[in-house]
Amino acid sequence: MVNNSLRAYSKKLPWLVVVMVLAADARVSRAQFSTLARRDNSSMMQLIRPIAEGIAGSVVQVYSGDRPVALGTVVAEDGYILTKRSELSGDPIRVRLSDGQLLPARVAAVRRSNDLALLRVEGDVTLSPAEFAGDAPPVASFVISVGRKTRPIGLGVVSAKPRRINHQGRLGVLLQDDRTGRAMVRGVFPSSGAEEAGIKEGDLIVAINGQAERSRLGVIETLRGMFPGESVRLTITRDNSSEDSKTMDVDASIRELNVMRESESDARVNGPRNVRLSGFDQVMQHDTVLDPDECGGPLMDTQGNVVGINIARAGRVVSYALPASLILPEMVSMLAEARAASR
Amino acid sequence: MDELRLLEQQFGKISAAARLCTVSVRIGQSQGCGVIVDGGGRVLTAAHVVMRPNKPATVILENGRRLKATTLGSNKNVDAGMLQIDPGQNEGKDWPHATLGSSGKLSTGMWCVATGHPSGFDQERGVVTRVGRISRVNRSALRTDCALIGGDSGGPLFDLSGKLIAIHSRIGNDVEENLHIPIDNYSNSWERLVAGDFWGSLPGFRPVLGVQGNSQKDEAVIEIVRPNSAAMKAGIKEGDIIKKFGDRKITDFQSLKDAVGETMPGENVRVRGIRDGAIVFFSVVIGRGE
Numbered sequence: 247m248v249n250n251s252l253r254a255y256s257k258k259l260p261w262l263v264v265v266m267v268l269a270a271d272a273r274v275s276r277a278q279f280s281t282l283a284r285r286d287n288s289s290m291m292q293l294i295r296p297i298a299e300g301i302a303g304s305v306v307q308v309y310s311g312d313r314p315v316a317l318g319t320v321v322a323e324d325g326y327i328l329t330k331r332s333e334l335s336g337d338p339i340r341v342r343l344s345d346g347q348l349l350p351a352r353v354a355a356v357r358r359s360n361d362l363a364l365l366r367v368e369g370d371v372t373l374s375p376a377e378f379a380g381d382a383p384p385v386a387s388f389v390i391s392v393g394r395k396t397r398p399i400g401l402g403v404v405s406a407k408p409r410r411i412n413h414q415g416r417l418g419v420l421l422q423d424d425r426t427g428r429a430m431v432r433g434v435f436p437s438s439g440a441e442e443a444g445i446k447e448g449d450l451i452v453a454i455n456g457q458a459e460r461s462r463l464g465v466i467e468t469l470r471g472m473f474p475g476e477s478v479r480l481t482i483t484r485d486n487s488s489e490d491s492k493t494m495d496v497d498a499s500i501r502e503l504n505v506m507r508e509s510e511s512d513a514r515v516n517g518p519r520n521v522r523l524s525g526f527d528q529v530m531q532h533d534t535v536l537d538p539d540e541c542g543g544p545l546m547d548t549q550g551n552v553v554g555i556n557i558a559r560a561g562r563v564v565s566y567a568l569p570a571s572l573i574l575p576e577m578v579s580m581l582a583e584a585r586a587a588s589r
Numbered sequence: 590m591d592e593l594r595l596l597e598q599q600f601g602k603i604s605a606a607a608r609l610c611t612v613s614v615r616i617g618q619s620q621g622c623g624v625i626v627d628g629g630g631r632v633l634t635a636a637h638v639v640m641r642p643n644k645p646a647t648v649i650l651e652n653g654r655r656l657k658a659t660t661l662g663s664n665k666n667v668d669a670g671m672l673q674i675d676p677g678q679n680e681g682k683d684w685p686h687a688t689l690g691s692s693g694k695l696s697t698g699m700w701c702v703a704t705g706h707p708s709g710f711d712q713e714r715g716v717v718t719r720v721g722r723i724s725r726v727n728r729s730a731l732r733t734d735c736a737l738i739g740g741d742s743g744g745p746l747f748d749l750s751g752k753l754i755a756i757h758s759r760i761g762n763d764v765e766e767n768l769h770i771p772i773d774n775y776s777n778s779w780e781r782l783v784a785g786d787f788w789g790s791l792p793g794f795r796p797v798l799g800v801q802g803n804s805q806k807d808e809a810v811i812e813i814v815r816p817n818s819a820a821m822k823a824g825i826k827e828g829d830i831i832k833k834f835g836d837r838k839i840t841d842f843q844s845l846k847d848a849v850g851e852t853m854p855g856e857n858v859r860v861r862g863i864r865d866g867a868i869v870f871f872s873v874v875i876g877r878g879e
Contacts, residue, residue: 283697283724284734284765293593386600386702386718388593403600403720409713514762515738533719533736535764548593562764563707563719563736 286401286535294401298392300550303344303374305543307394308351308365311336317394317543318365319555320373321577326584327373328577329542330557331356331363332475332522341367344394354584357576358473360568361522361557364580366588376544378570378577379551382408382530389532389567390546391556399543400565402534408569413525414503415474421462424450424486429465437506443498445482452493453481472500475522516561523558529566530554536565596700596749603702603751604718609685613649613710614638614672614743616660618857622705622744623648623672624753628683630656630674631783633775634743635758636663637794637853639670642785646672653712662782665853666789667729667774668758670743671782687745690752692771695731699723703735703767705744705757724765729774731755734765787851796852797878800825802842809845819876826864833861849875 306318308329318329318341327341334353342348354366367373383389385404393399418438424430429451434441451465452458455478459465472478478500483493502523508516520538532545536559545554545567554567568576610625614634621638625631632648639646639660646658656674663670674684703719721735735746737757746755746769755769775782799818800811809831814820825831831839834848835858852858854877862869 283722285700285721293590296590384601386604386720387597403597403718405717405719406714512739515760517764531714531717535736548590548597561708562738562760563717563741 290401291398294388294390294398294548297390297546297548297550298396298398301374301376301392301544301546301552302396304376304552305344305392305394305396307342308333308542309338309340309342309348310334311338315539316541317539317556319542319544319552320375321364322375322581323372325367325369325371325373326354326375326581327351327365327367328555328573328580329363329365330520330522331358331361332473332520333539333541334363339365341365342394343371343373344396347371354587355580357580358476360526360572360576361473361475362568362573362576362580364577364584366584376552378553378573380547380549380553380570382569382571383547383553388548389530389534389553390548391534391536391540392544392546393540394543399540400534400536402532402565404530405533405563406531408528408530411524411526411529411566413473414523415472415476415500415525416503416506417469417472417478417480417498417500418506419445419451421451421465423462427461428452429459429462435506437501439477439499439501443480443496445480445496445498446484448484448486450483450486451480452483455479456481469500473522473525474500474502475520476500519560520558523560523566526557526566526568528569528572529557530569532565532567533563534565599749600700600702600718600720603747603749604704606751607687607702607704607718607745607747608651608716610687611651611704611706611716611745613706614658615647615649616640616644619855620706620709620740621742622740622757624743624745624756625674625684625686626689626753627686630658630676630679630684632658632672632674633745633753633756633772634670634672635756635770636665636668636670636787636791637758637855638743639663639672639787640853640856641851642787648672648674649710651716660785662784662786664774664778664782664789665787665791665794667770668791668794669756669770669774669778669782671775687747687753688751689776690748690750690754690772691776692726692731692754692773695723695726695748695754695771697723697726700749701733701735701754702747702749703733703737703741703744703757703769704747705737705741707738707741709740721767726771728771730758731769731771733767733769735767736764737767790850793877794854795878796849796854796856797876798845798849798873799876800845802845804841804843804846807841809839809842819873823860823871823873825860825862825871825873828864829869830863831860832863834858835860 315333318327391400418435418440420433623632623634725732799815801813
């Protein structure tokens with residue numbers, strides 16, 4: 247059954263299979279080498295430390311469900327912080343300030359299209375906001391990522407000109423019309439959210455997030471609006487034509503197409519990544535090695551400007567930051583929305 | 590701090606010049622990189638991108654312009670390869686090109702700039718720049734923390750003066766383990782590479798089909814297919830007689846061994862055989878042995 251559906255899938259979606267040549271050499275991993283000969287060695291980090299100290303107090307650690315999931319950048323004195331929205335999967339949400347205080351916070355506004363959440367710290371605090379400034383630095387300029395204790399946590403360079411990254415979120419089903427034009431599952435992609443949710447070939451998708459869906463195109467259109475890392479509630483009718491036809495709800499996650507498709511060795515060399523790596527109106531690509539839970543914090547240039555916010559660790563050679571030119575208008579509108587709601 | 594800013598200004602100049610001569614290289618289904626090193630369109634790349642001499646290739650400039658090219662030689666001992674942009678495609682003008690440096694005097698700690706098309710050519714994104722330092726030097730490989738990934742193979746590594754010092758080759762799992770072929774390996778066997786010679790094998794990258802047979806017989810009869818081998822995945826079965834392997838006619842098991850030996854791990858090869866008197870075709874992705 248599974249085999250059949252897979253075959254149907256690969257036949258129907260003739261993805262261009264391109265072999266990316268660059269062999270992984272396992273033997274290299276075993277070799278030892280000097281830690282001095284790297285760009286982010288201790289003397290370099292010492293050198294850029296004063297730059298990071300220029301925004302002392304503006305970076306927080308964000309906890310979701312008791313786990314540190316991201317950094318956050320303070321954007322208003324009265325307790326507002328920007329962070330990476332897709333990492334906020336569980337309650338409670340709390341933030342640890344640069345002075346060590348751990349405070350509860352709530353989500354005050356979100357912008358799904360750029361994966362931003364505005365948090366409001368509960369309690370009477372005065373924070374020190376980061377000032378965003380300037381244009382994206384030119385390609386090959388140094389960029390410095392800053393952590394909660396106002397220390398540089400990464401040094402890299404801008405890798406490419408700013409650009410848009412269309413989202414690659416997929417449920418992982420191949421659909422066809424059933425006799426009445428409704429969306430019938432013809433194949434389930436391995437490692438997809440659909441497979442994990444137990445969706446089977448022949449299932450009819452009759453509603454998404456409680457909204458009835460009457461056609462295949464309607465289902466495709468609705469799913470297209472879902473970003474990687476989001477979860478959808480699907481209402482499924484199984485064994486539609488038989489006596490024991492049943493209808494049920496399942497929750498399935500939307501995942502990155504490229505991550506679903508990649509080989510084991512690609513996954514290994516890419517290392518840990520965020521669940522949402524795409525769907526940004528504009529990003530600066532840089533080569534800083536970040537952990538997935540180090541997104542949400544500020545990115546600075548060597549002049550001491552806050553030029554953006556890290557938004558995704560997307561692969562071995564790729565980290566993305568939203569540039570200040572995108573952050574500023576988003577921030578203004580999110581703050582307005584949050585303040586209007588709390589008034 | 591001023592030093593830091595001078596450094597990044599220099600990176601910027603190198604990166605801007607590098608973008609003009611860093612090319613995407615496509616041969617069949619494979620996609621790698623290369624760097625133009627003279628006005629006449631000579632391109633240095635990795636041996637595992639070239640795979641074999643005198644084959645058609647496509648070279649893509651950063652602006653998306655596609656050019657016809659032909660593979661030249663490769664020294665598989667170090668993974669050095671070469672190709673040539675076919676003449677008559679630039680209205681008699683010189684191609685923008687990199688200046689060759691020397692890898693003899695490199696030392697650990699030196700800064701370097703890597704460019705390429707990680708994960709393949711992307712017109713919107715263009716050439717991707719990375720910066721790092723050399724962490725190990727020997728004659729056949731440099732190691733840096735310029736992070737590379739599939740698709741970067743064959744791309745250039747520059748020193749701080751903007752000279753070409755190495756070509757991207759392979760990576761380890763750790764992001765700091767990126768290996769490049771020192772440029773002297775090209776300079777020292779330039780004539781052979783230009784002449785289309787291809788020789789040697791890279792340790793740990795031996796091409797493997799995963800079958801056994803008897804070299805005494807006058808046909809290449811497959812007697813054993815190893816489990817999970819390239820042959821098994823392609824559907825080759827015991828008893829099949831191999832007649833053609835890529836372009837090579839196969840007359841006995843030894844000639845099949847020779848033909849496999851000329852391939853590269855990961856290469857896609859079309860194979861023709863006979864099963865129960867009927868012609869069968871296979872598409873084999875060559876495996877890798879130690």
